[in-house]
Amino acid sequence: MNDDDTLLASAYLDGDVTEDERALVETDLELLAEVARLRQVRALLADQEPPSISRREEHLAAALDAWDRLPEAERTGAARDITPAALRRGASPASAAAAATITTPTSLEHRRRAAINRRMLGAAAAIVLVLAGGVALQTLSSSSDDEASSSAEASLPLEEAALAAPADAASESGDAATDGDRGSAEIASADAPAVAESGAELDTGIDNAAPPSERTLDLLQTPDDLALFASDAVGAPVSPDVPAATSAPIDDRLTPQQCELLAGELPLCLGADFVVGPAFYRDTEVVVGVDVSRDLALAYVGTTCREVARARLP
């Protein structure tokens, strides 16, 4: 019995033969024997031991529990991707748009590109910051009065000095200063708002994150802390593109825009379905994500996706 014969016998068993093939099989005793042999195999496979009732109920209960934990919008279909077909079925454009903002998937490639763009933007902002800081320091050091405050400000971190620059520049521009000083002050005041904005953007990049002491991110010490931190987000209407600020506290001092930037750009790694937000796990700044299918909270380094810790959700 060669492979072709077996193929024919198998197809015959499944009723997937032409009339000619059928006639061929039915007139060939060897082929008929092969059909009978394969039929026995099929019968054995179909003879399946039914699962126990308790196991079945356990499985079904777990599945329904997973259903209960889905966001309401997703459960009721409101969050489904909107398509022209769906619109034709009667979905209102408003609800479609609202739903689309929740569920439109963002590819990993898109996120990587966004991360690269963000880093470049951060680098550019850093250059502007350094220049503006230099100008501000030069302005302050050239001023003869209030040397103490100048030196105090010079000792501030550059970002804080830049953020403080508008007020300083404004106060200095009001002084009776020399033309040169006024010119410097004007440069400083013109640069300062931009620096302040770029400084805010810079603060949102995880690569440029400040040391733990300067941030108020949650500090997680144990897997239990991690599970608790992540579990706050489970059940909330979140998706990979919904800012995690809506589901978990990040930093009370950040503006909503900053929170959105901060959370929206955090990478999904290790199979996480969505990001809860950034945090510190012991000494490491991590991104906390949730793998819904495995009920896991994952803490990983955002830049390398290296896993730092994991915990089962409570």
Place this chain on the structure above:
Amino acid sequence: MVAAAQGGDRNALDQLLRRHYDRIHAVCRRVAGSTRDGDDACQEALIKIVRNLPRFDGRSSFATWAYRIATNASLDELRKRNRRPGLAAVDDQATMDVADPGATQRLDGIGDRLLLDDALATLADDLRAAVVLRDVTNLDYSEIAEVLDIPVGTVKSRISRGRAALARELRVDAAPEPFTPPVREPGNRTDPDERPTDLT
């Protein structure tokens, strides 16, 4: 029922899962290869079905879609098991040495299932999935092609090779004779050649 479940009707979802549970479990059990892994795969598959139900678009039947998830969950479970060092060869069911090859056909119940599990374990994953989808769930070739994302011709070939390999492993050599109870002579003779017992 699918539409109702998608609309948020929990009761409809419950009914839907119950209706398909046995087949889903059977797929997982047969593809994953052991009771424990099959159960794990089944649980995983059901949760994935529930979570992805809002995105089920109805292009295929619900059953086909669900079996696809179940098959993938089972293959994932297999891969996980194979990655676990030292546990790959451990199963919750002992292998059976069959002293008499002909006894295979006479075994029933648990014995048959154990033999079948062993035989299935010798099949490559792709063959096993194709055979299981055909002979356990009764999907047709085109549906199996959709589930496994392969051409119909490949499905046909895999099913044929898988069945033939199983037949070899199970030592199914010929069609069994239809079962007919032995006609017994009056008296206590159990064989026609046996001499009657002297009852005097």
